[in-house]
Amino acid sequence: MEIKKVVVIGSGTMGSGIAAHLCNANIPVTLLDLKTEISEQARDKIHKSRPPLLLDKSKINNIKVGNIVDNFDEVKEADWVVEAVVERIDIKHDIYEKIFKDRKKGAIVSSNTSSIPIKVLSQHLSEEEKKDFCITHFFNPVRYMGLLEIVKNENNDLDKINSLKKFCEIELGKGAIVCNDTPGFLGNRIGVFAMQVAMTEAFKMNLSIEEADAIFGRPMGIPKTGIFGLYDLIGIDLMTDVLKSFIKELPETDMFHEVAKEVPLVKKLIETGYTGRKGKGGFYRVNKSNGKKVMEALNLETGEYSPTKKIILKVDKVDLKSLIERDDKYGKYAWSVISKIIKYASSLVPEITKEFNDIDEAMRLGFNWTKGPFEMLDEIGVANFFDKIEDYKGNKFLENLAQSKNESFYGERQKYTDIETLGKVKKTASSIDGNSSASIYRFKDYNIVEFTTKANALDYDSMDALQKATDKPLIIINESMQFSAGVNLSYIMDFADRGEFKSVEKFIRYFQETCKNLKYSDHPVVAAPSGLTLGGGFEVLVHSNFVASHTNIVIGLVETMVGLIPAGGGCKEMLARWLQTDEAKNDPHYAPLKVFDIIGYGKTATSPIEAEPMKYLRPEDKKIMNRNSLLEVSKKILEENRDFKSPAETTFNLPGKAVKDEMVKLLDKLYNEKIILDHGLKVATELANVLSGGDTSMDKALSEDDLFKLELDAFMKLIETKETQDRIKYTLSTGKPLVN
Numbered sequence: 001m002e003i004k005k006v007v008v009i010g011s012g013t014m015g016s017g018i019a020a021h022l023c024n025a026n027i028p029v030t031l032l033d034l035k036t037e038i039s040e041q042a043r044d045k046i047h048k049s050r051p052p053l054l055l056d057k058s059k060i061n062n063i064k065v066g067n068i069v070d071n072f073d074e075v076k077e078a079d080w081v082v083e084a085v086v087e088r089i090d091i092k093h094d095i096y097e098k099i100f101k102d103r104k105k106g107a108i109v110s111s112n113t114s115s116i117p118i119k120v121l122s123q124h125l126s127e128e129e130k131k132d133f134c135i136t137h138f139f140n141p142v143r144y145m146g147l148l149e150i151v152k153n154e155n156n157d158l159d160k161i162n163s164l165k166k167f168c169e170i171e172l173g174k175g176a177i178v179c180n181d182t183p184g185f186l187g188n189r190i191g192v193f194a195m196q197v198a199m200t201e202a203f204k205m206n207l208s209i210e211e212a213d214a215i216f217g218r219p220m221g222i223p224k225t226g227i228f229g230l231y232d233l234i235g236i237d238l239m240t241d242v243l244k245s246f247i248k249e250l251p252e253t254d255m256f257h258e259v260a261k262e263v264p265l266v267k268k269l270i271e272t273g274y275t276g277r278k279g280k281g282g283f284y285r286v287n288k289s290n291g292k293k294v295m296e297a298l299n300l301e302t303g304e305y306s307p308t309k310k311i312i313l314k315v316d317k318v319d320l321k322s323l324i325e326r327d328d329k330y331g332k333y334a335w336s337v338i339s340k341i342i343k344y345a346s347s348l349v350p351e352i353t354k355e356f357n358d359i360d361e362a363m364r365l366g367f368n369w370t371k372g373p374f375e376m377l378d379e380i381g382v383a384n385f386f387d388k389i390e391d392y393k394g395n396k397f398l399e400n401l402a403q404s405k406n407e408s409f410y411g412e413r414q415k416y417t418d419i420e421t422l423g424k425v426k427k428t429a430s431s432i433d434g435n436s437s438a439s440i441y442r443f444k445d446y447n448i449v450e451f452t453t454k455a456n457a458l459d460y461d462s463m464d465a466l467q468k469a470t471d472k473p474l475i476i477i478n479e480s481m482q483f484s485a486g487v488n489l490s491y492i493m494d495f496a497d498r499g500e501f502k503s504v505e506k507f508i509r510y511f512q513e514t515c516k517n518l519k520y521s522d523h524p525v526v527a528a529p530s531g532l533t534l535g536g537g538f539e540v541l542v543h544s545n546f547v548a549s550h551t552n553i554v555i556g557l558v559e560t561m562v563g564l565i566p567a568g569g570g571c572k573e574m575l576a577r578w579l580q581t582d583e584a585k586n587d588p589h590y591a592p593l594k595v596f597d598i599i600g601y602g603k604t605a606t607s608p609i610e611a612e613p614m615k616y617l618r619p620e621d622k623k624i625m626n627r628n629s630l631l632e633v634s635k636k637i638l639e640e641n642r643d644f645k646s647p648a649e650t651t652f653n654l655p656g657k658a659v660k661d662e663m664v665k666l667l668d669k670l671y672n673e674k675i676i677l678d679h680g681l682k683v684a685t686e687l688a689n690v691l692s693g694g695d696t697s698m699d700k701a702l703s704e705d706d707l708f709k710l711e712l713d714a715f716m717k718l719i720e721t722k723e724t725q726d727r728i729k730y731t732l733s734t735g736k737p738l739v740n
């Protein structure tokens with residue numbers, strides 16, 4: 001079965017997200033709603049969405065729109081019809097009747113329902129129709145969330161389900177997990193339970209919402225929105241509806257009921273319009289005080305708001321063993337929450353899926369956890385877990401495990417896919433070296449470097465790992481969300497605060513040396529980025545010989561935002577790329593001016609399609625929808641380049657003063673119009689000096705080392721200024737740029 005055309009019915013949050021993602025995969029798609037105006041508006045929203053749902057905004061008109069009366073004929077040509085209308089069974093049943101009357105013979109029909117069992121959805125379908133009907137449960141936002149749960153019914157044509165799964169995996173890049181027809185399937189069943197446990201335990205243990213979010217967040221490998229932040233993000237009223245649906249569907253004996261009881265404070269928040277970020281606020285709110293915006297948090301006991309308090313836990317890595325052993329309320333809370341999640345998830349095997357492994361994957365892909373409940377158990381250790389846990393009677397999974405005491409119960413990872421993923425390979429590869437910022441694995445005849453810091457920010461140790469790993473062909477790849485958000489600015493600021501600028505210089509030199517080593521080592525280097533690939537992260541990529549990029553990347557050189565310039569060879573490599581263009585061959589000012597514009601404004605791209613015109617990526621770089629496939633594609637690149645020879649060194653003929661004067665003229669204009677301020681002018685002038693080649697002229701060939709030196713000198717001049725340090729501090733504390 002080939003899927004060449006898709007119709008999506010219902011153009012709300014999910015329908016439009018699914019249509020946009022089909023468009024990303026170059027599949028012709030039609031979006032139908034009650035009225036054409038509704039689906040037209042949905043298409044406009046897709047176009048304006050942030051973060052963008054489309055890889056390439058110019059493709060927006062590849063999404064056809066219409067209404068379910070005049071344009072229903074579209075269904076006749078579709079190979080797959082996705083229903084994503086409101087969660088009302090009567091409406092869904094009506095639509096299925098119409099679809100099945102008109103659909104092409106054998107076309108797949110699926111529902112995006114979050115809570116209605118397939119038994120109920122398909123109750124009016126004939127046996128023949130049921131063969132082609134299933135649930136395809138996408139997560140919001142569709143482009144970015146990896147999980148797709150597929151729920152079959154007992155009549156399904158299994159070949160068809162498998163080919164739909166393959167299509168969703170390869171073409172749409174989803175982690176497609178087939179699961180049983182149980183309430184909330186895998187992700188929401190465990191995810192919502194986990195949220196409820198985290199919330200109710202915070203109430204019970206008298207933790208403030210900031211404290212609970214500080215624990216049920218990064219230290220547990222969970223996104224930093226935590227629990228209360230996540231409630232606000234989803235919508236407190238919507239969460240209440242979700243809970244009601246679980247309460248209705250689940251048997252009274254289910255542990256879910258214990259954590260889903262109505263909380264008076266939550267009820268009051270909804271009644272008073274505090275429904276979360278979309279309302280007046282929620283557990284957190286932004287309040288104006290003396291003309292300034294202040295983030296406030298709700299006191300769970302008094303119901304009053306007060307300015308948020310930063311909780312310092314001194315945890316910079318996920319280390320569950322240490323976390324649950326902490327002899328304070330945070331340790332007790334962590335253990336209580338984690339142990340309950342493990343207990344609940346394990347009690348549901350094999351009812352919701354026979355592979356406990358799938359539950360972990362659903363939590364990674366659907367909730368962005370770094371580890372699912374069974375991996376948490378694996379990390380804590382079986383003996384350790386049973387030493388601490390009190391009651392697990394009746395939980396077959398845990399009873400068996402307690403008996404077998406099998407510390408290596410976990411086995412393979414990512415069983416739901418045939419793809420040879422990094423997760424699978426890491427389990428069999430030997431860990432040959434590593435430090436606190438990166439791990440090095442050896443698999444067969446190549447090495448893997450995985451950065452392991454927060455947002456994979458780079459420091460001396462990250463460079464050390466890269467240096468060591470170039471003794472074999474190398475793939476730089478990681479499982480966490482970001483490839484690298486750039487150089488670790490806290491690390492740089494620690495030196496700057498102590499006035500240890502020599503140490504900063506030493507680090508930058510090592511960074512440059514490492515990048516050069518990546519480019520010129522005897523063995524090929526492949527960078528396989530996903531997520532943020534910024535600043536120093538981009539510089540690692542740009543010095544790699546090959547790139548296999550996930551389509552969800554945010555890539556660019558953003559150093560100027562923090563008052564610096566790229567000094568790990570970013571300026572140099574961007575110049576090299578732009579100097580190769582025909583325009584540059586005719587006009588010596590073309591390349592420096594182009595790069596000045598891109599780096600000066602700190603331009604970023606949110607997909608490979610946006611990245612290519614800026615030359616952050618090249619046409620020959622591989623672009624891949626399924627993140628799981630990055631390793632396989634990277635490996636293939638290495639195989640195809642067994643006779644790899646490192647490239648010849650680049651030389652640069654740059655105009656020097658002539659083009660620098662042109663840049664300064666542009667800056668003067670921006671300065672006079674107050675678009676940039678004093679320090680902006682200084683940073684951009686330093687950048688102009690580097691990109692013009694400094695004190696040079698077109699007849700002089702500069703080496704890569706000359707360019708590295710220009711970058712280093714400019715970087716050092718800037719980092720020593722108070723204004724750059726102010727910018728860095730501001731960005732570190734607010735996540736936003738300071739204009740000074």
Ligand code: NAD
Binds near residue numbers: 010015068114138
């Ligand atoms: P929504 O309210 O944003 O959109 C529903 C759309 O359906 C609206 O545009 C509405 O006009 C349209 N509609 C209603 N009746 C229709 C009909 N008879 N014919 C055609 N269109 C009709 O809803 P949503 O959040 O996109 O949810 C859609 C489905 O996806 C639901 O089944 C929901 O449970 C499920 N779901 C939602 C999410 C989420 O995060 N929002 C996540 C996963 C699954």
